[in-house]
Every structure is written in structure tokens, then in C-alpha cells.
Amino acid sequence: MEEESKKNQKSSRRTFLKKGLIASAGVAMGSGLVSACIDASSAGTGEKVKVMTTEGEIMEVDKGLLKLPRVSRQESHKGIPGKKFVMVIDLGKCKNARKCVEACQKGHHLPKSQEFMKVYLLQDSEKTSPYWFPKPCFHCDNPLCVSVCPVGATYKRTDGIVLIDNQRCIGCKFCMTGCPYSTRVFAWKHYPEFDEDKEPYSPEASSPGKEGTVSKCDFCPDLIRVGKVPYCVSACPMGVIYFGDVDEDTVTNGTETFQFSQLIRDRAGYRYLEMLGTRPCVYYLPPVDRQFPVDRGFGDLNENVKNRYKNTSYSKKFKP
Amino acid sequence: MENEPNKLLKEFAPQLEQTSIQGYAWIIFLLAVIGLGLFAFITQVTHGHEVTGMRDNVVWGVYIVNFIFFMGISYAGALISGTLHLFKTAWRKPIIRMAEFITIISLLIGPCFILLCIGRLDRLYYLVIFGRIQSPITWDVIAISTDIFGCLIFLYLALLRDLATLRDYEILQLPKWRKKLYKIMALGYTGTEEQQKRLNRATNIMAAMVISIAIIVYSVLAWIFSVTLQPGWHSTIFGPYFVIAAVFSGSAVLIVCMWVFRKIYHLEEYITKKHFVSVGLIMLVLAAFFGYFTFSDYLTKWYGSEKNDELLIQLLFKEFYWPFIISNYVGVLLPLLVVGIAKFRTITNITLTAVVVIVALWLNRYLIVVPTLESPYLPIQDSRPEWLNYTATWVEWSLTAAGVAVFCLLFTLASKFITVVPVAGLTGETKPEEALV
Amino acid sequence: MKQVLIAYLYFLGGIFTVLHPDVSMAQDKNDSSTGTETMLTLKYLCMSNDSVTLTANLSVRRGDNILSLRKAAIEFFTSIGTMLKPAGKVFSDQEGNASVKIGLAGLTGNEEGIITYSAKFTGTDKYSPANADFSAKPARLQLSFKIQDSIRVLNVTATQKDAGGNTVAISKETVLVYIPRLFSLLKIGEITLAEDGTGSFDFPNDIVGDTVGNITVITRIEEHDKFGNVQGNNIINWGVQKQYYKAEVPSRELWTPIAPLWMIITLIIMLAGVWAHYMYAVYELIMIKRLGKKDKPLL
Structure with a gap:
């Protein structure tokens, strides 16, 4: 361990060069969205370009718990202008590492029983191959959950994101039965994790949670606003999840960036349960060219998580 | 009308005037059950909905089952009394009041159960101030409130003659406030030709309205389920299916009420076997319809055997085997046999059948709500047993018991306020037809 | 392959720590005397408008987590040979990043034209100092x-x-x-x-x-x-013009804030019809009451 950190401290040329690429993307673009990045237009004269804070006590900040600016409830109804978000999940690469679930729960201050991202073990039929199936909210373009909400607590924005306002939600749970993908979760009591978040509530952050209301995956618009991809995307060690703006025809998993249309065309991308007519904004790439055998997904799971899959037909046959 | 003290009323007066020790014991028992329900409710409010058996997959449980059930029996009055009234059926007189009571009382209890299911009761008024017309829940709120108003008006119209009779029956030994209440509520109705004409006109219109609104209310209730994409719910047949199931359960509850009040208030003379057989025959016809709808719904699901429908039917025949058999086989065949075969048609048999039908229909709603939620499109993969399968907790059962207790209590109190058999229409020699035409 | 290798290295490290508890204890002691060990990395990007962007990242390791250090002063230097020329002092943001843009005008490298850039965190009581440098030719x-x-x-x-x-x-x-x-x-x-x-x-x-x-x-x-x-x-101007997304099928509008017109009209008609009949029934009741009053004097 000691050696590892020393290695990190010594400025290993390759690693920082690599990291530099991602960070400097912001520089090059000078995107109006990204307020935290460096202003590329100011002439380089050796002056400081960015002073975030004045001198003071040094603070340790958990990377998963960045203090992000939060928009008001009204503002959260509008959506990020000129954007339309899309997610692509490569089933061939998922090995149920569950880092997406962990990062998401940490980022949204969720208790163990509330998972915005769920990983299923699916097998379409007896003879077909089983595969791991990470499932966020599909942010459908014809969202039944939004149609059935009696008070407008859940809504679809111009950027395609479906959000829930837990200060409006009355907890009738109709949206939960309306969603055919079992995406939504309910706060059955006040979980202690809700108190971790001291920031004011914003539907864009889906945090802090509230007892007796519904919540779900939100595509992390608070992260998008500072030019970052959602928690699950950056957390995945396999780069399974791609995210991007479909108008821009680009998706990225943080390390690789693809043209969305090309990726869908070349890899036969599809949407789950297309026949339901919900028109999801999440696409899947079929589980071909596996990087790992499926049973690798059982590897490091704790007993509780492993037991989830014990009733699946594949798991019954599989004896590690 | 005021020519002589009402003969019937003279006979029924003791019901209104005094309550027996058993009667008080009964009321105290009911209050105790309601108290337990209140305790359960407080537990649910303070500890959160975690104290119920509902979880993220089965988000609706016994509460919604009770909601559908009570809304269903509210149909007894609406459709049965409304139809009997419009068709001027002669034998309806002694039982029509009970049917109307069932309607209004269960209509008040039903919506309370949906409130128990709501996570944030403190925001209930959002349904009005932020209501969205697209949501079937908004339709339901509008339809149920409209229905309650309609049924109240209909009940009041039906009570008016009796209220006037009670007002005019001066020797009744009742506290002053009650006599005054009768007087106010009777609206100065004296039975003049003009008044009768107007009353009949209003009653006819409201009978028609109540029937149609009840159909709408129950269809809207069914649409809450069938507009979703859940495999067991997404069915076009649900509207009429729910309507038929509702009247069916209403007729059964009516038979049980007839039996109970016949025993308690010794109404053998007025509620005869003829009434039991007549309502029993209505129940028989409805049982046949109900069986037909059930069969048709499950047949199409089973025959086509779409993957998720197949899973649902497997679940119904495995984990829910006995409830399924009781609700959809026994509940349909028993009334057909008992009422259908003349030899079996005794008052006791018909009443017992009605009890079975009530249980069967409650189970039927349970089988519509719970197994569907337990077999969603994406399989439930969870290690916690309570998140996999729904089991109602003591909180839910207590509140269910409290709901039944409130029903009984309100019925008891109503029967203390006004006779369960209309006295005005049955005055002297029976001439029911003339009384209303 | 790379992932597997790294995992394997960690595994070996773990075994080593378990087998030699004394060693790791000694290391901990050593750490605490100089404050928590910090890690500084430096990223370099040469822009073609004769400027260079340097981004330093400061973090510490806590168990398995790497935490960013916020509000830490990072100093940047350019050095030619042994000479150090300050290029600015920036406080790190919440992700531990601090960046400067340095103009290349007036900077000449060594005989090969190579310039060395460095970043320095001087350290505090709690955190140990750290350095990072990078050399490149513009x-x-x-x-x-x-x-x-x-x-x-x-x-x-x-x-x-x-x-x-x-x-x-x-x-x-x-x-x-x-x-x-x-x-x-x-x-x-x-x-x-x-x-x-x-x-x-x-x-x-x-x-x-x-x-x-x-x-x-x-x-x-x-x-x-x-x-x-x-x-x-x-x-x-060689790109495809951006087309903002439109739903592929005309929306049924059930999820929009306002309900479809037909629904509103149907609802209004139904409600108006029903409530008109209610009103009529209530009107009849009122008339019955009036008739009752009229009758009274006669009695």
C-alpha cells in the first residue's frame, strides 16, 4: 500500500498525461454549461486563472460527495436548454461489480434498501445465455408514471429527464404501479441516510429523501450542470454505461467516447421492452463478446446480494 | 297519512326508543375494535408505512383490496335499490332501506382505506389544488365525491316519507332533540299531491343518476388498474368486470343484512323467504355474470400465454391456489347451486352462500391486486423475503377489522335513528304500487 | 489483463501487511509524525496560442478512498536549469484541482528547449508537503x-x-x-x-x-x-446541422402538464350533466319544503 501511494506521488508521466486529457476537454470546449472549468479565452500571462476560495482551513472532500450547486424546485422543471440526454448500457461488459449502485447510493444519500440503479440477472429463455442487466430509470419519452401522477409531482423536462419533486409527492404510489420497469422506490420510513445531506432539497439532486414519497434514478442533472457524467457512469470499472446528449450524437463512459448513432448501428443497440410503447431514453447493447463469464458476477458479492439471484433459473444451475 | 298512528311504526317504535344490554355490549365491542384500528393507524403514522407489509414491489396491499371491496358493496344500494325502484318491483319495500344504508355507509368507509395507503396524508389537499385531469386518481376523486353526494340525496329522498311519519308519530318516547331533528329533516312534508308528485319525480331522476354514476365510479376504479401496463391489470374487460363484481358483492351483503336485522328486530313478518329468494336470484344472475367475466379474463390470458401472463397464472395456481379456488370456483358455483336448485333454497342456505360470496369476492380483489404486483415485467430479485412476497401485518388487519366495525357501528346507529324497514310505504294494507307512482 | 495484474498486486500487498504487522505499524508511526501523506499530480497541456495550462490535483488516501483536498495552496513554478520562476499560487477547489495558464512568451528552455514546470504543496501540520514536476518542449x-x-x-x-x-x-x-x-x-x-x-x-x-x-x-x-x-x-462549418430532438410519434400528451382537450371537454360535460340533475333534485326538495310551509296555516 505504501508503495502504491509513493508511486502515485511520484509524478508518473503516463498517468497524469492520461488524466490531463479528460480535464482539458473542459478547457478546449469552454462550454457555457460548465461553470467550474477554466476560462480558455483569458490570455496566458502567467497569472492565476482561477481562485476558488480564499486561504483557510484545508478540507478533505469525498469525491462521491461533491458539494454541487442545486437549482430551485421551479428551475428544476425546465430542463437544461438544448439538450436531450441518452444512456447506452453495454451488456457485454457488465460483470455485476455493483460500483454503479454504490456510487449512486452514496451520491444520493440513499439507504441500503433504496437502489436507484439495480442490477438484474436476466435470462430471456431457457437456452439463451444469461446476462447482467443494470437498470436505471429509462426516462421514457412517453412516461406512464408521469401520465398517472395525480398532482404533477413527477414531470418530464425538455432535456428528456423525468424527475420527482418529493415536496409535491403525496405518496399514492400510482406511478410505481404505472412504471412497467419497477424503477421507482418508496421511502417506507425516515431513513437515517436522509439526514446526511444538509443541503436544501432539489428535485435535481433527489436528496435529501423524504418519508412517504417516491424517488428514482434522476440521471444526475446536478452533475450534468457542472459538466460531469452521472455517478454510475464514472463509477463503473468496466465502462459499461455510456451517457451523452443525443442531439450531439455522442455518448461517453468517461474514458471512451463514441458517436451514438454509430454505436447503436454497429452494436445492434435496442431498448428494453420496446413493445410497451414507453419509448425509453436508455439503450442496451446486446451481451455479445463478453469480457467476463457471467458467473464472475457472483465473485465478490456479499451473501445478501448473492441471495438476490438465488431464485433465477441460471443461478439454480450454477454451482461455484 | 296522519289519519291514524302508523301501525307499523307502533310495532317498530321500541327499536328506536330503547337499546338492549346486548345492543350496548355490541356497540362497546365495535368501539373496542375501532380503538385497535386507531392504535394501528397511529403506529403507521408515527413509524411510517414500514409497519405495513407493503414494499417497493407490492406497493398496494390489503388497504386497496378493502377500498375496492367497500366501494363494491356500496353498489348494493345504488344499483339494486335504484333498479328495483325504477322497475317498481313490489317486494322491494322492506329491504330497500337496508340497501341504501349499505350504499352510503360503505361509500364513506371505502375512501378511508385509500387514505391509509397514501404516504403523505398531510398533503392530501394537493389532490384538489394541483389535481391533474389526466390521472385516473383525479377521475376517482371526482367520481367518488360526486357519487357520495348523489347517494346522500337519493337516500334523503327515500327517507323523507318516513321522517315525516316519525315526526307525526307523537307518542314516540324519544329525547326532544331527536324529535326536533325529525321535524327539521322532514321539511314539512305532509304528503300532499303536489309534494308527492315532486318527490317521485326527484326520486326517479336520482335513481337513474345513482345507477349511472355507480357504473362510472366502479369503472374508473377498474381503470386505475387497467390503464397501467402491468400484465395482470392491463385488460379491457376490467371496467364491466369490476361493476359486476361490485353488484354481486353488494347483493350478498344485502342478504346478510336482511338475515341479521330479521333476527334482531323480529322482522319475519316483513322480510320473508320470498325476499331472500328474490335477492338470491339477483345474486345468482350476478354470480353467472361474474363467473363469465372471470373466466373470459383468465381464459384469454391463459390461452395466449404471453410470458408475463403465464407467470401470473402460474403464481395464481401455485402460491394462491386456495384463495383462487375459493374466489373463482366456490364463489361462483355455490350461489348457482344453492339458489338455482329449488330444494336448497332456504333462508339459512342463501345467507350462508352470501357469506361465502362476500369472502370469495374479497379474495378475488386480493388476487387482482397482490399477485399482479408480485409478477412484474422485470423479475423481483431481492434477498429479503418481505420484499419478495406480500404478507399483511397486524396493522393492516387491525385497520381492516376497524373498517368492518365502523360499517357495523354506523349500520347499528342508523337503525336506531330510523327504522330499517320503511314504515311510510307499508302503511296499513300493502299498496306499494300506489305509494310511489 | 491490466486490471487483473493490479488486483493481483493489491492482493500480494495485503498478504504482506498481514504477515508483517510490525512493519506496517512502524510506517503508520512514521506517517503521523509528518502529517497525513498527500499525493500531488500535475497535468500539462500546451495550447497552440503559445500558452500552457497546468492543472495540479491534491489528494489524500483514507483507507480505500482517495479524498480530495480543498482550499490547499498550490504554488506553480517554471524552471530553466536551476532557476525557479514563480508562476502563480492557486487554491485547490473541492475536487482538489488547481490550475494556471502560463504564457510561453519570454520563457526559454534549456539547450534543447525543454522547460520544466513544477507544482508544490508546502504542507501544513496535518498534511505532508508534496511536489510534482513535468518537463516538455513547447x-x-x-x-x-x-x-x-x-x-x-x-x-x-x-x-x-x-x-x-x-x-x-x-x-x-x-x-x-x-x-x-x-x-x-x-x-x-x-x-x-x-x-x-x-x-x-x-x-x-x-x-x-x-x-x-x-x-x-x-x-x-x-x-x-x-x-x-x-x-x-x-x-x-462542415457539421450536420443540429436537429433538436422530437418524439418519433406525435405525443399523446397525457404526460404534459395540461390534459388533452377532449378529456377536459368530456369531463365538463359529464360533471355538468350529473350535477344539473342533482340540482334539480335539490330544487324539488326545496319546493317540497315551500309547499309544506304553505300548508301549515291550513292545519
């Missing part, structure tokens, strides 16, 4: 666009300054072509430079630009031993 990438025989071609020229200050070509290097996107750079191709430092690339015609079709094109030499990261960018 270079320049220039882009031009041309349509040759109705094919769109992107031309790149890479240059550097020799000891005499003359501009000379950088040859035989790989240049990557990117389009900046919302979260990252989209790679659309690679160019290998010729002897004269130029290279060309047939520009694809399915790249989405902005609403009028403008695209920013970024070219880069990456992770070069001598030049580090070099970037050049330009804008060209």
Missing part, C-alpha cells in the same frame, strides 16, 4: 480545412522552435483528431505526420455540429516524450 499544432475534389480534407501542421529560434517541423508523430462534446472529446480520427510535419485527414460528413453546422475541431499530440500534450483547434 510545440504548436495548426489546422486548416480544404475541399479537394469535393472531398473535405483536414490538414495539420506541427512545428517546434529549434535552438536558434527557427520554426522547424515535427515529423512522424501521431495526431489525434477530436470533436469536443458535452462531457468529453469525441475521437474521429488519427493522422500520422509526414517528414515535413504535415498530415491530412478525410473529414467525415456525419458529425453533428451546432444548429448552423459549425464544429470545433481539436487536434492533439498526446503523451509525447518530448512535447507532452499539444493541442491545436479551429472551427469549420
